[in-house]
Amino acid sequence: MTTWAAKRAVSEVLRTLPPIPDEPELPPIGQWPDEPFPEDESVPHLSGAFHHKYSGGGPEKVYIALVPTEDWTTVPAHFRWGAFQGCPAPEFHVAALRSWRDRFGAVLVAISSGRLAALDLRVSRPPQSREEALNLAREHYLYCAETAGEGIWTLSNSAANLQGKSWWHFVWDL
Numbered sequence: 001m002t003t004w005a006a007k008r009a010v011s012e013v014l015r016t017l018p019p020i021p022d023e024p025e026l027p028p029i030g031q032w033p034d035e036p037f038p039e040d041e042s043v044p045h046l047s048g049a050f051h052h053k054y055s056g057g058g059p060e061k062v063y064i065a066l067v068p069t070e071d072w073t074t075v076p077a078h079f080r081w082g083a084f085q086g087c088p089a090p091e092f093h094v095a096a097l098r099s100w101r102d103r104f105g106a107v108l109v110a111i112s113s114g115r116l117a118a119l120d121l122r123v124s125r126p127p128q129s130r131e132e133a134l135n136l137a138r139e140h141y142l143y144c145a146e147t148a149g150e151g152i153w154t155l156s157n158s159a160a161n162l163q164g165k166s167w168w169h170f171v172w173d174l
Contacts, residue, residue, distance in 0.1 A: 026141060030154025032130065072108055073097035076119075079111070087117055087172040088143065096143055097121075104136075106168065113174070121168040133159035144170040 067078050076082055076093035083089040088096070100106035105124030112118045127133040137158040162168070 026138060027153055027155055027158075029134070030156040032156045033160050071098075073101060075108055075111065081111060081113065081117075084117070085172055085174050086144075086146065092143075093119070096139070100168075115174055117172045117174055119170045121170075123166050123168055126164050126166060127159075127162055128164065130159065130163070133163040136162050140168070140170075144172065146172055 067075050069075065069078060073094050076097070077090040080090055082093050097106065097108060100121065100123075104126060106121045107124075108119070109122050110118070110120040127136050134155055137155045140158065140162070141155070
């Protein structure tokens with residue numbers, strides 16, 4: 001196939017693709033809160049604890065898996081976890097996890113599916129500055145609007161609750 005023919009074939013395929021949707025509207029920035037919501041370090045939001053807290057009972061079964069990978073960020077891809085009800089596709093999880101691992105020392109602690117899908121991260125270097133926390137709050141909202149906006153509704157509130165916190169929890173309602 002000639003270069004011209006290859007370019008034409010790609011152009012034809014691109015014309016058949018649906019348009020890229022507009023980026024979702026972010027919540028307002030709002031005022032920085034006087035006090036962020038407290039975090040109980042002794043009770044992380046592990047997916048089983050989350051199910052217990054919000055559904056009245058823990059999961060019936062808990063599975064512990066050893067995944068054959070040298071890079072834990074690929075775990076959602078190994079499980080083909082995602083691409084449902086606003087939950088990003090596996091490749092987006094992998095990209096986000098790699099970014100947060102490199103920048104904040106994030107480690108995947110739990111991943112679950114059931115009536116709710118949940119993902120829990122332990123963070124060793126949480127954002128310290130307001131600017132860094134606001135940028136991260138935007139990322140979290142675009143990654144999982146349901147959790148990032150949960151009872152908070154402004155980016156400043158969300159950012160204040162990320163600043164210095166060592167647990168990040170994401171949930172998607174199935």
